Amino acid sequence: MRKTALSLMLVFGLFGVGSAEMMHKEKTLYQRLGGYDAISAVVKDLAVRLVTDRQLGVYFKGLSNDSKNKLIAHLTNFVCSATGGPCIYTGRDMKTAHEGLGISDSDWNRFVELTKETLNKFKVPPKEQQEFLQAVAPLKGVIVEKK
Ligand code: HEM
Structure with missing residues (x-):
């Protein structure tokens, strides 16, 4: 039994399992933004x-309050x-x-500008702002329809 434990310790040690790097995995962007309540506040703003x-x-002119609220809930999730x-x-x-x-x-660029204004208001650090915008960027090809 002691022999097995010793060999396991040796193997983990050799392969770096449990190294500081693995133990302190970086938090998700979701966590670094402050979790659900923080994201909800950002989306509302x-x-x-x-x-x-x-x-x-x-684009949002004809939407009822209820439709706007649904849109906000969907965007938050x-x-x-x-x-x-x-x-x-x-x-x-x-x-x-x-x-x-x-x-x-041009609408897309305006959307990015407004997003930056909100992220600045909530004092989201530059690294997280960049990651957020990088996560959204691939959607441009799907959402934008004209030059
Ligand atoms: C210039 C940029 C954008 C404009 C003008 C815009 C406009 C709109 C409009 C008018 C709707 C409602 C459509 C409907 O109810 O028929 C909508 C829905 C939605 N948009 Fe955008 N959008 C933009 C960018 C984005 C981006 C970048 C995201 C994601 C990060 C996004 C996520 C959503 C979501 C989640 C919905 C709700 C879909 C659903 O209810 O099923 N939009 N958008």
Whole structure:
């Protein structure tokens, strides 16, 4: 028995199992953003900016309060899930949700600007801001329909 324990310790030691690197795995972006409540607050702030924006507000004009609330709830769960959180996103896929809206390159840039304004307001550090925008960037090809 003691022999087995000794061999196990030797093997783990040799292969670095349990090394400091493995024990202190970096937290998910979800955790570093402050978890669900923080993400919910960020999404709500961004939603107000989007809906009241001179350029982007038009996309949300015909939505009832209930539809806006559903959109906020879906966006919160989407971000939670995309940043490594425990949420399950049950909304439509990004192509289906945006197809036909005619979102342009310039709209996308405005969206990024507004997102940065929100992240700055919540004092999200530059590293996490960059990671967040990197996570969103691949969606551009699916959401943007015109130059
Ligand atoms: C210029 C940028 C964008 C505009 C103008 C925009 C606009 C919209 C609009 C108008 C809807 C509601 C569509 C409907 O109810 O038929 C919607 C839904 C949604 N959008 Fe966006 N969007 C943009 C970018 C994004 C990005 C980058 C994300 C993800 C990070 C996103 C995530 C969502 C989600 C999760 C929904 C809800 C889908 C559902 O309810 O099933 N959107 N968007």
